[in-house]
């Protein structure tokens with residue numbers, strides 16, 4: 223019955239397994255030596271799509287505002303000349319749009335991802351502001367990607383509720399400022415500090431606004447530079463707001 227069956231050459235499998243073990247050991251040694259961040263390896267499997275969101279209110283130009291809710295695959299974002307915008311931002315200091323990466327395993331996100339994979343070369347996928355809010359109001363917390371996506375969801379929530387519910391937005395920005403720990407989220411920090419400050423000022427929360435500026439200064443000392451550090455203009459904005467707040471606050475306290 224088994225005449226036609228040949229015994230597989232076990233040595234091939236053993237060699238393959240040994241090969242994998244050597245590669246794994248090599249990566250472990252590289253990670254331990256600090257040459258590779260563990261997050262770099264994770265990153266490639268942890269993000270399946272990106273969404274672009276400009277700051278809310280009237281803070282962005284027409285081009286950036288019209289690019290709100292555009293989705294991209296990681297392969298598109300990795301391209302050299304990639305831009306999430308439908309045109310070029312005309313402002314001398316470009317608007318602070320954010321590209322948020324998601325694993326997106328919950329129902330609504332899976333639908334977007336499927337749609338995106340089918341249409342990425344053909345106009346892509348763009349959701350309206352309402353649809354973006356509906357997406358983050360889905361059951362993301364109950365699915366497997368909850369921990370991977372938690373910070374990104376708060377970032378999306380913060381940006382997309384600025385106009386219609388600033389309190390929700392402030393709460394989400396606070397969460398992001400407190401919880402950013404992974405390398406892939408560092409790029410959220412500067413826009414988050416600046417947006418949080420703006421919303422706190424509009425809400426008349428001057429004491430917290432001042433505290434936010436002081437935390438920003440502590441996080442990004444003026445003597446240091448880095449890939450996700452603020453620009454000179456952004457530092458200047460913080461300085462100016464701080465000076466105004468310091469002028470007003472003592473008056474309020476003595477009143």
Ligand SMILES: [Zn+2]
Nearest residue numbers: 283286311317
């Ligand atoms: Zn712009």
